[in-house]
Amino acid sequence: MAHVMPDLFKIDVKGHAVTHARTEMVARGKVVTTDEPPERGGTDLFATPLETMLSSFLGCTNVIGNYVAGLLKIKLRGMDLKVCGHFDTRGVFGKAEIGTPFPVIELTVILDTDASDEQIAELQRITGEKCPVGVLLRRAGCEIQESWVRK
Template sequence: MAHAMPDLFKIDVKGKSITHARSEMVARGKVVATDEPPERGGTDLFATPLETMLSSFLGCTNVIANYVAGLLKMELRGLEFEVCGHFDTRGVFGKADIGTPFPVIELTVFVLTDAEDAQIEQLKTITGEKCPVSVLLRRAGCEIKENWVRK
């Protein structure tokens, strides 16, 4: 379903520190919280900020892939995702000057469809070019290794 979107709009989020490891943010009246595991002084109640970032990548990939499938007139019965970010902590801890904290992100998308391989490849390419989170990660220097598999 197509939705009319303005060319430019603001996305506002407010947040506060609950503890040194836990934060709560509010976006459109919805609470988003992050935390750290106990070994980093957190309570492990919520995903970490980095897990949340990778989750945002999957959520954005879902929205844009479904949009692109509509443009391609491609039937999707569903999508399933796996992501693994390779986190280089040397920059955070001052051990090295690194270009990106995530040199490699592995993305696997299981596509529930009867579409041909060529159409799945087209879906993958266009989604990567249009997904705002994907674009940000790539421009930040992340190598995104993608594997889109028919399921």
């Protein structure tokens, strides 16, 4: 039986600043912690907020990609994902006004599938239209350079 989602629902996350560099958040009772490396005053025990944001893009691409594959009747045996965000620090440090802190984000998706090149292209296109994190990034001005290939 398919899970029916409401048209609109709230996602609540609460946070607490443990230090100036470490934040603990709670979402649905699950703790998510971010930190910074020592050169920025952190302990380097957890991913940074920006790494977590990019990780969310991968997680969302996985979930929505598998959902779309089901709609397209594409059998996926597995998916490996990689992201590289090109971070323009000039805006943070007041050196320049910039349009987006991530002008380019490279996304690589390696699929274990027998799908044709045309099916993979359609999977990529529809996933890009439906993945909420990807949609937010694109609308924020990030250029997503994607490579979806067969294993």
